[in-house]
Amino acid sequence: MSEKIRVLLSQDTVTERIKALGEQISRDYAGKQPHLICILKGGAYFMIELAKYITIPVTIDFMSVSSYGNATVSSGRIKIVKDLDEPVDGKDIIIVEDIIDSGKTLSYLVKLFESRQPDSVKLCTLLDKPDRREVEVFVDYIGFQIPDEFVVGCGLDYMQKYRNLPYIGIVEL
């Protein structure tokens, strides 16, 4: 089965925006050392790209959660597949996600991380689909707000494919 992918955000557009976010985070956290928490797998591309444009010291960690399986709709259940390697107490953490859709994943993660006594918790997402929100979450850094379409690229997949696309595309089934 093959899908058609229509470009929504070009490679240059995405790169420019990630650069601006990196610069903003560098200013906001001046004198601090933010701890970037990448939500695998989708957040990996964005976090690595973002970190390149952060000019202050950062540390990184990874967490893997599953909520979607191979479907394009949220199951609403969130399972920790891989927890963090390092404790987060006393750290200024920034959760880095690929996309916020229903908000279920992030609202669960924010509660979880807050219970571990960090100094602060902020959220950074490459994409936001506000029309799909079911659970309210406050997002500090947003790359792009996009319409209610299923997108791939820059870490986002459709059935595990297309994460490597250097642009954001809409899947046309």
Ligand code: IMP
């Ligand atoms: P939420 O819990 O509904 O906010 O789900 C967020 C997760 O769903 C993201 O981290 C993605 O893995 C996945 N997801 C939501 N929308 C899309 C999409 O358009 N393309 C690819 N994955 C998506």
Ligand code: MG
């Ligand atoms: Mg994800």
